[in-house]
Amino acid sequence: MFILGLQGSPRKNGNTDVMLRTFMEKAGQAGAATHTIQVAKAGVAACKGCGYCESHGRCVITDDPMATEIFGLIRKADLVVAASPVYFYGISAQLKGLIDRCQTFWSRKYVYKLKDPLAATRQGILFSVAASRGRQLFDGIHLTAKYFFDAIDARFEHALTYRGVESKGAIREHEKLEADIDALIEKTVRPMLSRKQILFVSPQGACRAPLAAALAQAQHGDQVCTGFAGLTPASALSPTMIQAIEARGMDLGYRKPVGMDQTLSGTPPDLIVVMDKTIPDNLVPGVKTKHWPLSAPDADDHAAMERLIGEVETHIETLITQHGQRK
Ligand SMILES: Cc1cc2nc3c(=O)[nH]c(=O)nc-3n(C[C@H](O)[C@H](O)[C@H](O)COP(=O)(O)O)c2cc1C
Structure with missing residues (x-):
């Protein structure tokens, strides 16, 4: 079983990074193969909005890490974790750039009517963290995650979001983090590993x-x-x-x-x-x-x-x- 993590904060050792790393380490200990993309460092080119994927079924950009590596890793993944801090009530620009490139998967699914062999089993999880405590803090991120996971044929049933966490690494002190991640591993990773x-x-x-x-x-x-x-x-x-x-x-x-x-x-x-x-x-x-x-x-x-x-x-x-x- 393979888990792909997309770490969307540019802040190394920041809250998103810590959350995702904790999950991936525990999933690895449970027996999954894991890989994390540090999206801010990956050099993913932005979608051109050219429509090539709708007319040809493939992205027109063929020479960046998305084309050479990340599309393939998403396809191979049994579980994709999208992790991002809240930036202006939305997802970070870095992760959003990667998600926009997944329009090619949307085209293959909805224009070409093709179905990923993992469509029935792949899962998507959202991790997010934000400084303030507003009621609608994670609404924008949830919507983006919902349509991203739909495009990559991943069932989106689980999210871990934390309010009121601002300074770098402060999430480590969060009293519920470890227990939340342990519970998430039991609900998602363990059943997949039992196949x-x-x-x-x-x-x-x-x-x-x-x-x-x-x-x-x-x-x-x-x-x-x-x-x-x-x-x-x-x-x-x-x-x-x-x-x-x-x-x-x-x-x-x-x-x-x-x-x-x-x-x-x-x-x-x-x-x-x-x-x-x-x-x-x-x-x-x-x-x-x-x-x-x-x-x-x-x-x-x-x-x-x-x-x-x-x-x-x-x-x-x-x-x-x-x-x-x-x-
Ligand atoms: C550009 C930018 C925009 C932000 N926008 C919001 C926001 O709209 N709401 C909020 O509560 N926090 C906002 N924050 C705070 C971060 O979400 C918060 O500090 C978070 O813990 C950072 O996570 P990280 O350590 O993984 O980068 C913003 C931070 C930055 C740098």
Whole structure:
């Protein structure tokens, strides 16, 4: 299970930073893999409002960290935490800039009608802090978070907000912070970790493994949490596979092949499914391995891709019957 944190305050060791770090450390101890983006330092370019994502399904900006890294991390995340101080009754400019770039996800969802395989299970959490105590203090931030999480297909049910916290790091003294975060971990992270964690591995992580991970996640995400990896990752997913997946209304846009080292952090998976007979059994010592020796179709062989999808779906049904039940 992977958690992405978006730290939206420019103040290092400030209140937002402390809140998010506390949550991520506790989530890591519970067994999740975590990654935090310090948004103010990331150099995310602002949305141009050019409409390219609506006409092409992808953001026109391709050379900033949003394009090269953060879009992919959002897609991979089972849980996204958006954290921001209140600035003029709204979200910080830094985090808002990142959120605006997610218009590409809005376009893929509402214009292209594509559904993220994690749509049924991804969660979004809001953390915020403010100096004053006004009744409507967090209303603006809540609304932005609601529409951001909708665009990235994350269910938004939990927020931690604190009033009357102003000086740098003062949140550490807040009597409820630790207990609130512990309770949040129990409500969000623990149930997600109780699903069977399955890692699909193919030689390049470009076709069979991401395909199986997406299908299993979309169809059985209440029971399994899937990841994929390649032993020698290719530079991009197979376009033929993406076309077949999109024809089924599913979205693998912005996902990339990754190596075993990038996918295995947090607790090891419960099961590894290797999808090529050249891959050895003992990829991760002590983790049970299953073999699905399926052939990868040649590029542009759409008929073979359809056959592969059918085979993968049959394997997934058997796998869920045998392994899908909660631990
Ligand atoms: C530009 C700016 C605007 C702010 N606007 C508000 C505001 O509208 N309401 C409020 O209660 N606090 C406001 N604050 C105070 C911060 O929300 C508060 O100090 C918070 O604890 C800062 O969190 P941080 O340490 O994570 O940066 C503002 C602070 C700054 C720098």
